[in-house]
Amino acid sequence: MLSLYIMSGFYIGAGVYHFVNPRFFLKIIPTYIPLTYHSSLVYISGILEIIFGAMLIPESTRPLGAWLLIALLIGVFLANIQMSVTFWKKKNPYFWSTIARLPLQIVLIWWAWRFTHN
Numbered sequence: 001m002l003s004l005y006i007m008s009g010f011y012i013g014a015g016v017y018h019f020v021n022p023r024f025f026l027k028i029i030p031t032y033i034p035l036t037y038h039s040s041l042v043y044i045s046g047i048l049e050i051i052f053g054a055m056l057i058p059e060s061t062r063p064l065g066a067w068l069l070i071a072l073l074i075g076v077f078l079a080n081i082q083m084s085v086t087f088w089k090k091k092n093p094y095f096w097s098t099i100a101r102l103p104l105q106i107v108l109i110w111w112a113w114r115f116t117h118n
Contacts, residue, residue, distance in 0.1 A: 004056055007111060011053025011069065018046025030082040048072055059118055066115040073112065077105050 018025055025042040033041065052072060055065025084098040 003111070004062075004115060007115070008053045008056040011049045011056075015046040015049030015051075015053060018042050018049070025079075027086070028079045028083040030078050031086075045072070045076070056115060063116050063118065066112045069112040070109050070116075073105055073109050077102070080105060 022039065022042045025045070026038050029038045029041060048068070049072065052065050052068045055061040055068070080098065080101055084095065084102065086092075087095040087098050
């Protein structure tokens with residue numbers, strides 16, 4: 001159960017961080033998405049992380065919350081790829097950290113999947 005509360009807190013905290021530091025997230029939105037949607041996407045994804053993370057706590061909403069987090073993680077994977085491409089083009093010394101982040105998405109999806117059934 002501790003794992004569940006850690007996961008829930010992680011997503012709620014990450015969602016809040018979208019509002020605390022939106023510029024961090026603005027930098028990783030894929031460039032093929034029109035600029036006019038970037039701010040909205042940052043805030044919407046933050047709200048979704050908070051809601052889906054909170055849905056993990058009650059048993060009645062836990063499976064749905066987990067599936068919704070999996071869907072969100074798959075969507076965010078595109079932003080992580082974009083971050084890697086941007087870091088590569090700019091020769092950012094932290095490029096390799098963005099590459100290491102990609103397999104982390106698989107771990108996060110697996111972690112959420114563990115809560116898809118009661």
